[in-house]
Amino acid sequence: MRPIPKLYTAAMAVTAMIALAPIAFNAVVDAFDHNRLVELDLDKKEISVKAHYPLYKMMEYPRIKAPTVILGDSRARALQDRYWQELGRDDVYNFAYGGATVYEIYDTFRYLRETVELDTLIVSLPLRSMDARFKGSMNRVPEAIALADNPFAYYTNWFVTKTGWRLLQDRYPGLTALFEDVSLWPVQEALAADFTAVSTLSVEALLDPSLCDECALSASVSSLRLPAVYHGHGFGLGRWAGYWPEISIDRDLPQLFAKQVGTNGAADWRRFKQSEDLWNMIEEIASWSAENDVKLVFLIPPTISEMQRRISDFGLTAANHKFRERLSTLAPVVDLDFDTPFTRELGNFTDAYHFGSDPARRIVGELLMLIDRDPKRVATASSRRKDLVCPVTPAETSRSHVEGTLELLEGSSCRIWRKTDG
Numbered sequence: 001m002r003p004i005p006k007l008y009t010a011a012m013a014v015t016a017m018i019a020l021a022p023i024a025f026n027a028v029v030d031a032f033d034h035n036r037l038v039e040l041d042l043d044k045k046e047i048s049v050k051a052h053y054p055l056y057k058m059m060e061y062p063r064i065k066a067p068t069v070i071l072g073d074s075r076a077r078a079l080q081d082r083y084w085q086e087l088g089r090d091d092v093y094n095f096a097y098g099g100a101t102v103y104e105i106y107d108t109f110r111y112l113r114e115t116v117e118l119d120t121l122i123v124s125l126p127l128r129s130m131d132a133r134f135k136g137s138m139n140r141v142p143e144a145i146a147l148a149d150n151p152f153a154y155y156t157n158w159f160v161t162k163t164g165w166r167l168l169q170d171r172y173p174g175l176t177a178l179f180e181d182v183s184l185w186p187v188q189e190a191l192a193a194d195f196t197a198v199s200t201l202s203v204e205a206l207l208d209p210s211l212c213d214e215c216a217l218s219a220s221v222s223s224l225r226l227p228a229v230y231h232g233h234g235f236g237l238g239r240w241a242g243y244w245p246e247i248s249i250d251r252d253l254p255q256l257f258a259k260q261v262g263t264n265g266a267a268d269w270r271r272f273k274q275s276e277d278l279w280n281m282i283e284e285i286a287s288w289s290a291e292n293d294v295k296l297v298f299l300i301p302p303t304i305s306e307m308q309r310r311i312s313d314f315g316l317t318a319a320n321h322k323f324r325e326r327l328s329t330l331a332p333v334v335d336l337d338f339d340t341p342f343t344r345e346l347g348n349f350t351d352a353y354h355f356g357s358d359p360a361r362r363i364v365g366e367l368l369m370l371i372d373r374d375p376k377r378v379a380t381a382s383s384r385r386k387d388l389v390c391p392v393t394p395a396e397t398s399r400s401h402v403e404g405t406l407e408l409l410e411g412s413s414c415r416i417w418r419k420t421d422g
Contacts, residue, residue, distance in 0.1 A: 022155075022156065022158070022161050023155045023156055025161060025164060026154070026155045026156070026157070026160050026161055026164060027155055028040075029042070029164035029165075029167060029168065030164070031044065031048050031051075031160050031161075031163040031164040031167055032044070032048050032052070032055050032056050032059045032147075032154075032160065032163070033048075033056070033059050033060065034059055034148075034151065034154050034155075040167075040168075040171065041171065042167040042168070042170070042171050043167065043170055043171070044056070044167065047163070047166055047167055047170060048163055048167065050098065051159075051163045051166070052140065052144065052159070052163070053077075053096075053097035053098050053099075053100075053140070054097055054104065054108070054140045054141045054143075054144035054145075055140070055143070055144040055147055055148065057095055057097070057144075058111070058141075058144045058145055058147075058148040059148055061093060061095065061115075062115070064093055065115070065116045066091045066092055066093035066116075067091055067116065067117060067118055067119035067120070068089070068091055068092040068093070068118075068119055068120040068121075068122070068371070069092075069093050069094075069095050069112060069118060069120070069121055069122070070092070070093070070094045070095060070096055070122045070123075070124070071095055071096060071100075071105045071108055071109065071121065071122070071123045071124065072096040072100060072105065072123060072124025072125065072299070072301075073096060073097065073098065073099060073100040073124065073126075073129065074096070074097075074098040074099065074100075074353075074354060075096075075124055075126070075301035075353065075354060075355070076094070076096035076100075076122075076124035076299070076301070077094060077096035077097065077098060078354065078355060078357075078360040079094060079096075079122075079124075079360055079363060079364050079367070080094055080360065081093060081094050083360060083361045083364040084364055084368070086361070086380075087364065087365065087368055087377050087380050087381055088374070088376065088377045088380070089368065089372070089377065091119075095108055095112070096124065097140070099135055099138070100129075101129060101134055101135045101137065101138050101139065102125075102129055102130065102134075102275075102278040102281055102282070103137060103138070103139040103141075103278075103281075104138070104139050104140060104141045105123065105125075105281075105285075106281040106282075106284070106285065107139060107141040107142060107145075108141055109121075109285050109288075111141070111145060113288060113292075118289075118292070118294045119294065119295065120294065120295040120296075120297070120371050121285070121289055121294055121295070121296050121297070122297045122298075122299060122367060122371075123282075123285065123296070123297070123298050123299065124298075124299045124300075124301055125282070125298050125299070125300065125327070126300060126301060126303075126337065127274075127300070127311075127319070127320060127323050128268045128269070128272065129278075130274045130275060130278050130279070130323070131272050131273055131274065131275060131278075132273075132275035132277060132278055133271075133273075147160075237317070237318055237321055238403075239401070239403060240321055240401070240403065243321075243338075243401070243408065244312075244317050244320070244321060244338075245339070246312065247305050247306075247308060247309040247312070247339045249305055249306060249309070249344065253306065253346075253352075254346070256351050256352075257304065257306075257346070257349075257351060257352045260307065260351060260352035260353065261304075261306045261307050261310065261352050264352070264353075265307055265310030265313075265352075266310070266314075268310065269310055269311060269313070269314040269316055270314060272314070272316060272319075274319065274323070279326075282327075282330065283330065286330035286331055289331070295371060296330070296331040297331060297332055297333075297334060297367065297370060297371065298327050298330070298331055298332070298333045298334065299333075299334045299336075299363075299367070300324070300333060300334070300335045300336060300337045301336060301337060301355070301363075302336035302337050302342065302343050302348075302355060302359075303337055303343065303352060303353050304343055304344070304346065304349055304352050305339045305340075305343045305344045306352070307352045307353065308337060308338065308339060308343065324417045325406050325417070327417070328406060328417040328418050328419055329405070329419050332370070332416060332417070332418045333416065333417040333418070334366065334367065334370065334390060334414065334415075334416055335414070335415040335416070335417055336363070336388075336413065336414055336415075338415065340412075340413035340414075341387055341412075341413060342359075342387050342388050342412075342413035343413070345387070359388070361384055362384045362385060362386060362388045363388070364381075365380075365381030365382070365384045365385065366381070366385075366388065366389075366390040366392075366414060368381045369381050369382070369390070369392045370390070370392060385412075387412060387413055388412060388413050388414060389411040389412035389413070389414060390411045390414035390415075390416060391409040391410060391411035391414065391415075391416055392411075396411045396412075397409050397410065397411060398410050398411060398412065402420060405419050405420050405421070406419065406420070407419070407420045
């Protein structure tokens with residue numbers, strides 16, 4: 001028998017080692033906690049979660065299987081598990097993703113109904129997410145489920161490797177410099193500029209603000225003056241018009257807030273169109289919850305008052321109201337996104353869309369009082385209320401209105417919309 005050459009054997013061994021290296025790396029670093037075999041003290045809660053929110057949570061949730069789940073985007077994600085735990089609720093899991101779309105909310109719901117016996121579902125649903133074009137119809141959930149269910153796909157995935165490397169760089173900053181100094185090539189990399197032909201650059205690239213610090217136009221924070229066809233706040237709302245008065249507020253906003261109100265606000269509402277396909281998904285969630293005795297609550301998270309005004313700037317006041325009216329036929333709606341002292345206080349917000357940690361704790365408390373009747377937990381939540389009080393009891397209701405089967409209860413900076421038997 002002809003012996004296998006030693007060189008060939010060595011080459012095969014080296015090839016196998018190179019091929020298996022990423023798998024071994026992913027198994028040890030385990031960026032998304034698939035196996036948790038080795039503890040390397042890496043900041044996965046910050047880096048891995050933000051790298052791929054659904055993937056991290058799809059790995060984590062099966063070990064917890066909490067019966068109360070929160071779905072939504074970054075505003076819902078702010079309602080962290082630890083805030084619920086501070087109130088004595090260890091059975092709540094925050095399954096929200098930064099930048100989540102309704103497609104992702106729906107697919108996560110489908111995953112949950114096959115995975116766990118739910119008791120309560122809290123779905124954060126701002127109006128702007130009901131446009132099918134929002135975030136480019138992004139859906140990261142199917143990929144996350146596929147990787148979580150297939151260890152081989154997970155351990156051989158290049159994105160998982162890249163995230164693992166970022167974790168190591170964060171934990172051991174010297175690694176980057178070490179690998180930059182090591183080269184297997186006789187010619188070192190030239191530090192030359194990239195003279196890409198101008199003809200290959202897109203308009204977006206040419207307009208990149210980073211190319212010119214002083215090129216960006218200042219964003220207007222005043223109300224947009226539209227043609228008369230858009231005027232007349234409350235059109236089509238009848239007696240509900242009084243609950244949506246024109247927001248009159250004139251103040252200088254911090255730079256980030258002003259840019260979001262001017263630029264992002266226009267992007268949100270200029271071409272906004274509610275999607276019936278997305279609405280059908282929400283209806284399916286509500287129908288399944290009712291059939292399976294799962295308590296469902298919708299949350300409309302707050303934005304600053306100037307951002308709310310952009311809705312009326314683009315003639316969508318009636319659509320804003322009708323959204324709540326329609327949603328309340330499916331389940332109670334906790335509404336924090338209307339002009340109140342809470343939404344006018346910039347100290348409650350980190351930007352025009354996102355509220356801070358103290359408001360998040362208070363919002364968690366208000367939600368708890370709607371789904372929990374334990375006296376001790378309710379008392380703890382009540383102690384946090386300050387200027388945010390949802391009308392949980394008649395004494396906390398400052399005004400109410402009923403029209404047909406729609407009932408509105410208003411507390412302090414909080415409304416509850418719900419269906420009545422009238």
